[in-house]
Amino acid sequence: MTPYGKQDINQADIDAVIDVLSSDFLTQGPQVLLFEKKMSNYCGSQFGVATNSATSALHIACLALELGHGDYLWTSPNTFVASANCALYCGAQVDFVDIDPKTYNLCANELEKKLQKASGTKKLPKIVIPVHFAGQSCNMERIYQLSKEYGFKIIEDASHAIGGQYLGKPVGSCSYSDITVFSFHPVKIITTAEGGLAMTNQSGLAEKMRLLRSHGITRAPELMTKQAVGGWYYQQIELGFNYRMTDIQAALGISQMQRLSEFVEKRHVLQQRYHEYLKDLPIQLPYQSIDSYSALHLYPIQLDLECLRKTHTQVFDKLREGGLGVNLHYIPVHTQPYYQKMGFREGDFPEAERYYSRAVSIPLYQGLSFEQQDDVVAVLEKVLQ
Numbered sequence: 001m002t003p004y005g006k007q008d009i010n011q012a013d014i015d016a017v018i019d020v021l022s023s024d025f026l027t028q029g030p031q032v033l034l035f036e037k038k039m040s041n042y043c044g045s046q047f048g049v050a051t052n053s054a055t056s057a058l059h060i061a062c063l064a065l066e067l068g069h070g071d072y073l074w075t076s077p078n079t080f081v082a083s084a085n086c087a088l089y090c091g092a093q094v095d096f097v098d099i100d101p102k103t104y105n106l107c108a109n110e111l112e113k114k115l116q117k118a119s120g121t122k123k124l125p126k127i128v129i130p131v132h133f134a135g136q137s138c139n140m141e142r143i144y145q146l147s148k149e150y151g152f153k154i155i156e157d158a159s160h161a162i163g164g165q166y167l168g169k170p171v172g173s174c175s176y177s178d179i180t181v182f183s184f185h186p187v188k189i190i191t192t193a194e195g196g197l198a199m200t201n202q203s204g205l206a207e208k209m210r211l212l213r214s215h216g217i218t219r220a221p222e223l224m225t226k227q228a229v230g231g232w233y234y235q236q237i238e239l240g241f242n243y244r245m246t247d248i249q250a251a252l253g254i255s256q257m258q259r260l261s262e263f264v265e266k267r268h269v270l271q272q273r274y275h276e277y278l279k280d281l282p283i284q285l286p287y288q289s290i291d292s293y294s295a296l297h298l299y300p301i302q303l304d305l306e307c308l309r310k311t312h313t314q315v316f317d318k319l320r321e322g323g324l325g326v327n328l329h330y331i332p333v334h335t336q337p338y339y340q341k342m343g344f345r346e347g348d349f350p351e352a353e354r355y356y357s358r359a360v361s362i363p364l365y366q367g368l369s370f371e372q373q374d375d376v377v378a379v380l381e382k383v384l385q
């Protein structure tokens, strides 16, 4: 089975991990610090806070921006559940903004309309989380403008977008946001097995996220309420968690970073080949906005079901039978039973639902050879012609 995505581990990655295993630090140590530094250098931002997942990074990002009871967080329905769940962890409420049918990203026009409608009520969002779907940046310039007009904070969920650019700058520079979050799950562009990272240019937010990542405990004299009484002394000044990344993970991340540009370039070559070979099939190919250089986490196609005269499920099953580990990104979050219990209904976000009713993610990852890709194309031709 050719999967839709897959990690790429070489001998240098393995050696980097083994070196840490025989060093003094296994959990958070010098490798984590170095990884954070290298990531912020790469992205052109000030501070990186590494965590054990993007989910935990999103959680402490929301807490650092003081999201709590009575607050609203808005995000895209076309995302992994974690982009919305982080609001619920903080006791806040979630709402969604429908997607742009071209990019499948949170639609800035819809956002503006929804903000206009909510203005003057208590339902304006405190935080908006644009998700850079498939690796392509949202219209951040516009969303940033709206944040100034309506007074909300921005967390970019860039779980798909490490190695991508927006308006010539790396995603993660936080030029149009307060915090940007990355994921290093094996299916994403580079991996630390499990892992995440929150990027910011605001020292106060970085400091707060560092505290929350490790139980709310500090040894920094300037943060304590009184002088340390001895070398053992620390203070808990917030309610935090154990969201730390290990040095083993960070060493893997540092090693993977060396090939990040190569990975993204390879994905672009594969995308070009797909564009070329699939253009005559009854499917809609992914659209690339000129503002953005996508990291190309996914290659989502939309089936022309009317022309195919088959159901979505029939086509999906046929592709799986043909040996393609196709997948579907994403089931709109508001249609999940947990969210339906909060009152969301099918029909609430029609563009995300329409996309979901026809979408399939086909294999795209740096390790996919041209021969394997040709086989993928052959299966697609057979099933779709």
Ligand SMILES: *Cc1c(COP(=O)(O)O)cnc(C)c1O
Binding pocket: 052, 053, 054, 055, 056, 079, 080, 082, 083, 131, 157, 159, 160, 182, 183, 184, 185, 194, 195, 196
């Ligand atoms: C993968 C993913 C996450 C969660 O990442 P983890 O590191 O697995 O916690 C969040 N948001 C999006 C859009 C993702 O794709």
